[in-house]
Amino acid sequence: MSTYSGAGVDVAAADRFTNSIASRVTATWTEHVVGTFGGFATGITIPDGYTRPVLMMTTDGVGTKAELARRLGQFDGIGHDLVAMCVDDLAAQRATPLGFTDYLAVGALQPERDEAIIGSIADACRLAGCALLGGETAVHPGVMEPDQFDLAGAALGVAEAAELFDPGDVRPGDAIIGVASPNVRSNGFSLVRSVFTESDLRDSFEGTTLGDVVLEPSVIYAPTVLEAARELPIRAMAHITGGGLPGNLPRVLPEGLTAHLDVASWEIPAIFGIIAERGGIEHAEMFQTFNMGIGFALVVPAAHAESTLAAVTDHPAWIIGEVVPGNTVRLQP
Amino acid sequence: MSTYSGAGVDVAAADRFTNSIASRVTATWTEHVVGTFGGFATGITIPDGYTRPVLMMTTDGVGTKAELARRLGQFDGIGHDLVAMCVDDLAAQRATPLGFTDYLAVGALQPERDEAIIGSIADACRLAGCALLGGETAVHPGVMEPDQFDLAGAALGVAEAAELFDPGDVRPGDAIIGVASPNVRSNGFSLVRSVFTESDLRDSFEGTTLGDVVLEPSVIYAPTVLEAARELPIRAMAHITGGGLPGNLPRVLPEGLTAHLDVASWEIPAIFGIIAERGGIEHAEMFQTFNMGIGFALVVPAAHAESTLAAVTDHPAWIIGEVVPGNTVRLQP
Numbered sequence: 001m002s003t004y005s006g007a008g009v010d011v012a013a014a015d016r017f018t019n020s021i022a023s024r025v026t027a028t029w030t031e032h033v034v035g036t037f038g039g040f041a042t043g044i045t046i047p048d049g050y051t052r053p054v055l056m057m058t059t060d061g062v063g064t065k066a067e068l069a070r071r072l073g074q075f076d077g078i079g080h081d082l083v084a085m086c087v088d089d090l091a092a093q094r095a096t097p098l099g100f101t102d103y104l105a106v107g108a109l110q111p112e113r114d115e116a117i118i119g120s121i122a123d124a125c126r127l128a129g130c131a132l133l134g135g136e137t138a139v140h141p142g143v144m145e146p147d148q149f150d151l152a153g154a155a156l157g158v159a160e161a162a163e164l165f166d167p168g169d170v171r172p173g174d175a176i177i178g179v180a181s182p183n184v185r186s187n188g189f190s191l192v193r194s195v196f197t198e199s200d201l202r203d204s205f206e207g208t209t210l211g212d213v214v215l216e217p218s219v220i221y222a223p224t225v226l227e228a229a230r231e232l233p234i235r236a237m238a239h240i241t242g243g244g245l246p247g248n249l250p251r252v253l254p255e256g257l258t259a260h261l262d263v264a265s266w267e268i269p270a271i272f273g274i275i276a277e278r279g280g281i282e283h284a285e286m287f288q289t290f291n292m293g294i295g296f297a298l299v300v301p302a303a304h305a306e307s308t309l310a311a312v313t314d315h316p317a318w319i320i321g322e323v324v325p326g327n328t329v330r331l332q333p
Numbered sequence: 334m335s336t337y338s339g340a341g342v343d344v345a346a347a348d349r350f351t352n353s354i355a356s357r358v359t360a361t362w363t364e365h366v367v368g369t370f371g372g373f374a375t376g377i378t379i380p381d382g383y384t385r386p387v388l389m390m391t392t393d394g395v396g397t398k399a400e401l402a403r404r405l406g407q408f409d410g411i412g413h414d415l416v417a418m419c420v421d422d423l424a425a426q427r428a429t430p431l432g433f434t435d436y437l438a439v440g441a442l443q444p445e446r447d448e449a450i451i452g453s454i455a456d457a458c459r460l461a462g463c464a465l466l467g468g469e470t471a472v473h474p475g476v477m478e479p480d481q482f483d484l485a486g487a488a489l490g491v492a493e494a495a496e497l498f499d500p501g502d503v504r505p506g507d508a509i510i511g512v513a514s515p516n517v518r519s520n521g522f523s524l525v526r527s528v529f530t531e532s533d534l535r536d537s538f539e540g541t542t543l544g545d546v547v548l549e550p551s552v553i554y555a556p557t558v559l560e561a562a563r564e565l566p567i568r569a570m571a572h573i574t575g576g577g578l579p580g581n582l583p584r585v586l587p588e589g590l591t592a593h594l595d596v597a598s599w600e601i602p603a604i605f606g607i608i609a610e611r612g613g614i615e616h617a618e619m620f621q622t623f624n625m626g627i628g629f630a631l632v633v634p635a636a637h638a639e640s641t642l643a644a645v646t647d648h649p650a651w652i653i654g655e656v657v658p659g660n661t662v663r664l665q666p
Contacts, residue, residue: 002612004622007527011576011621034387034494038584040425040572041391041491053368055388057466057489058374059434067476092373101392103436103485118569133390136485141523143400143481152436154487156390158375161367190474194340239373243344251371279335286346289337 007088008141013109014197017137018139020115023231024122028132032098035113043134044099044156052161056095060241061152064189070147071198075113077217078151079120080127081186084218085241086155088129088296091222092239092252094165094229097130103139103152117151120217128220130155132226167254169235170323175305176249176259178320179225179312181214182297185277187242188289201276213271219315221296228298228311236299238290246329247288249297253323260330261321268293288333294320339581346442350470353448353639357455361465365431375419375466377432377489379423385494389428393418394485397522402548403480404531408446410550411484412453413460414519418549419488420461421572421629425585427498427562428490430463436485437470450484453550461553463488500587501655502568508638509582509592511599512558512645513651514628515607516549520575521622528612539603546604552648554629561631561644569632573624579662580621582630586656594654594665601626619666627653 003010012187022037034043046053062081069078079102087097102121104114114137126134133156144150184192192214201211225237236252249259272293276286286292297320300308324330337344355370355379367376378385395414402411404486412435420430435454447470458465476484517525525547534544558570569585582592599657605626609619619625630653633641657663 002528002614003618004521004522007523009523011580033371034497035426039426040422040584041389041488041490043387043389043428043497045385045387045494052378054376054378055432055489056368056374056376057432057487059436059467059469059487061436061438061469061471063471064473064476067473089373093368093376095374095376095470099388099390101390101487103392103394103487105394105483105485132655136392136394138394138396138485139523140400140483142526143397150438150473150483152438152471152485153393154390154436155374155436156388156489157374161378164560188337190342190472191335193475195335202622225497247344251373263482276362281335285336289493297464314447 005047006118009139017109017111017114020111021118024119025132028122028125030131033131038039044131044133050158050160054161055161056090056093056157056159057154058086058089060089064113064193065186066149066151068189068193070149072201072211072215075116075186076120076268077215078117080124080217080220082121082151082153083128084220086153087130087213087220087222088239090157091225092157092237096226097128097155097157097160097222098177099133099156100125100130101154105140105150107140107148108146109139110147112135124220128222130249132300151256164303165236167247167252170253170299171256172257172323173302173327174299174323175302175306177298177300177308178294178318179221179296180316181219181291181293182269183271184214185218185291185295191289195275214307219295224300224312224314225296226307231311232300232304232308234298238297240295244287244290244292245294256325257323258326258329259321261323263331263333265320266293266318268284279281283303297316342408342472350442350444350447354451356405356505357452358465361455361458363464363515365465377464377466379491383491383493387492389423389426389490389492390487391419391422391489392600395519397526398519399482399484401522401526402659403482405534405544405548407548408449408558409453410548411450413457413550413553414655415454415484415486416457417553418459418519418544419486420463420539420553420555423488424558425488425570425572426492427496429494429559430461430555432466432488433458433463434466435468437485438471438473438527439480441479442472443480461555475575491505493598500569500585502591503586503632505656505658506589506635507568507632507656508635508652509654510631510633510638510641511627511651512554512648514552514624514626515602516604518551518628519548525608528608553627557645557647558629564644565633565637565641567631567633571630573630577620577623578627582662589658591655591659591662592654593657596666597666598653599626632656648652
């Protein structure tokens with residue numbers, strides 16, 4: 001006799017899991033949330049003050065950082081990575097995060113791990129000021145290993161139509177401000193996994209282990225950079241994700257303008273040096289795969305560069321380059 | 334020398350894939366979309382006519398129906414499953430779908446398969462009247478088999494605050510209208526996979542193969558049931574997903590009221606009989622795992638039952654039961 005639970009999907013365990021996370025999820029709910037936990041969808045209203053609100057949606061995952069987290073048994077930071085990947089994409093479009101949904105796929109439910117993951121998503125949502133409106137925990141027995149998991153999410157934000165960035169406003173000579181990423185964030189992990197063995201990840205590094213450093217959770221930039229955009233005449237913003245600075249800056253610059261970056265102008269975290277050295281990875285490949293210490297970039301008129309640096313108080317930031325004519329990002333030296 | 338491409342992530346191939354799907358994606362864009370393809374997030378404005386709009390978000394995946402699609406090499410319907418799972422959750426909350434994002438995780442990019450998957454998501458978004466606003470295609474080399482994939486999505490909808498259903502409006506004696514699901518939709522596939530071998534799935538069935546029947550794409554109910562809700566005094570609606578009728582009807586009924594269903598009142602598609610027979614699965618287990626031929630349910634005052642049936646013209650529908658005092662759904666016989 002076949003049962004769903006015999007096929008690897010224990011509905012009662014899934015219900016227990018849902019109950020165990022309910023208070024963590026609803027703790028993220030702002031006064032704008034409409035609905036109750038367990039409905040088919042959860043509602044949220046747009047905060048007052050928007051004249052012509054534009055809703056923004058985006059989606060991302062944590063890539064195979066999840067696989068490293070599994071191998072090292074560390075799940076407390078992975079939700080920060082997920083939320084950062086999504087809400088910082090919203091922020092680059094000048095959208096304030098409102099809501100978030102997560103998708104967790106597992107081979108089998110593991111209550112301690114799964115509560116840690118959802119708890120870290122909820123914590124990160126609170127940091128980002130958005131409500132965790134829904135989630136799906138999918139059990140895929142026989143398709144994923146019992147302890148394997150994958151994590152993705154989607155974020156909803158709101159922007160004022162008249163305040164959306166227009167690439168046409170960017171001018172040659174504009175300054176590019178880089179905001180520090182002290183770590184790898186959540187891109188390039190297939191390369192990280194190919195460079196380091198599991199034994200390498202237990203090596204001492206910067207007072208902890210290499211594994212701890214590569215798994216460090218991503219910074220969430222949205223609150224800081226959205227506040228800066230309210231105060232200063234910022235012309236474009238870019239979230240530095242897959243593709244690095246050369247791949248992401250062109251997404252917000254007009255045809256015919258590009259970025260000239262002085263690579264010596266900021267501190268590249270030591271972890272990137274170790275990755276390059278152990279993997280024998282060329283300079284250009286490193287910059288096209290990793291953030292290299294810059295997780296978010298702002299484009300401002302040069303006259304406002306110093307005041308923008310002063311406004312980004314939560315994270316180290318530097319003038320890393322300028323907008324120049326051209327089509328391909330130039331890295332110097 | 335290590336490279337990202339050597340680690341299994343071919344950025345150039347990913348760019349080619351993104352370009353190949355651009356026109357399919359933007360073909361879903363309604364006049365409300367704000368933005369350009371390739372931005373960090375895409376915007377959408379709320380259609381005119383809402384007094385107090387409530388945004389709704391939900392997320393879901395296709396479960397291990399993806400694994401069966403992989404084994405049978407059929408990818409044209411899986412996007413309909415994904416969109417149906419999400420937008421019909423919105424519809425149950427009376428939210429009109431506005432936007433959608435997809436998350437496709439793969440072991441390796443396979444352009445023909447991946448274009449078929451994204452194309453089917455785009456087609457289903459057009460059917461549902463929502464814009465495909467973003468997507469993430471994540472390559473997980475060494476974690477997933479090259480031909481393995483997983484598919485999840487998130488949907489954004491909008492409802493009028495004053496029109497949201499209130500479970501407190503449901504009364505004993507209200508009629509429950511069931512809308513036909515001719516197939517398995519996208520729940521219970523771990524059980525389907527445990528019941529049928531790959532050879533079984535090649536068996537002839539209803540003029541085609543068993544595999545074709547279990548992979549049939551899900552009906553998308555949102556346009557039909559939202560239109561019915563505009564015309565008739567519907568008190569609650571439920572999307573029949575994981576947990577079946579006994580698991581999903583209670584989500585929209587108040588404490589102390591439940592559903593009494595006459596199982597003989599609708600046609601249960603033959604596929605469920607074959608699953609039960611081959612798997613030796615008990616009646617109750619079938620109803621708790623599968624939709625058993627009812628994919629969506631509407632609760633209306635009994636006096637409006639016939640007019641509701643008349644309004645749901647796109648799909649077969651039946652009066653399948655009534656609301657009664659109690660706490661557990663009763664299935665008769």
